[in-house]
Amino acid sequence: MPAAAAAAARGPLLHLRRTPPPPPPRRSFSSSGMRCVSAAAGAGGGGRERRSSPAFGGLLLDAGGTLLQLARPVAQTYASLGRRYGMSKSEESIKEGFKRAFSAPWPKTLRYQGDGRPFWRIVVAEATECTNNDYFEEVYEYYAHGDAWRLPAGAYETLRDLKDAGVKLAVVSNFDTRLRKLLKDLHVSDMFDAIVVSSEVGHEKPAPEIFKRALDQIGVEASKAVHVGDDETADKAGANAIGLECWLWGQDVRTFSEIQDRILTRFPQ
Known part of the structure; x- marks a missing residue:
């Protein structure tokens, strides 16, 4: 000391x-x-x-898959909730069905319009082959609560320290209207200077408009900010297209402590 x-x-x-x-x-x-x-x-x-x-005046964060991690695997949740409705597909089959449905082209402009129910209804039915509406609503409501999600280790502390250091923070996410409640449930909503959600602004990543909206709200230029997300196209290609650096979660950075270390750097004045 x-x-x-x-x-x-x-x-x-x-x-x-x-x-x-x-x-x-x-x-x-x-x-x-x-x-x-x-x-x-x-x-x-x-x-x-x-x-x-x-090193950067602003940090933009993707939500699902980056800031928000699932408390348990999707297939496990779908299977356990489905037993009461006679759904007996294996977790492996559900996992493959989910991937297939989630990655399929979406014919509309936005996947998540409003609460996102139309999109998620198709995903759940494709993954489980169960079209029972009560089952779908139970699955949907399960993911509307913070208990279904968790923050990565050190995320809260990193956000706090970056904020103390004067870094502007924003969430930039392709998500439905449940996101704001989830961030509140996980006690990080107040950390952010801006929360930009595709279902609210009418643009989803990789569209430049959603990134620009976040930068405008935090008052930081693209060249002085960095985005962290987990998708090569939606996050990295979208951010890079407007001159915004992007670190892929799980590749370029693997922990929030690493994000903090890369942003808070020393140099002579």
């Missing part, structure tokens, strides 16, 4: 008539411990200052 180092440097007072040595460097830290200022006074007052400063 800087204070401890300073204390250790002070030995017993000797009553000698000599010029005292220059004072030790003074250091101050923010609450995050990441931003520090260190100044050393030279004999001629020509000390240099090093300041920790964010």
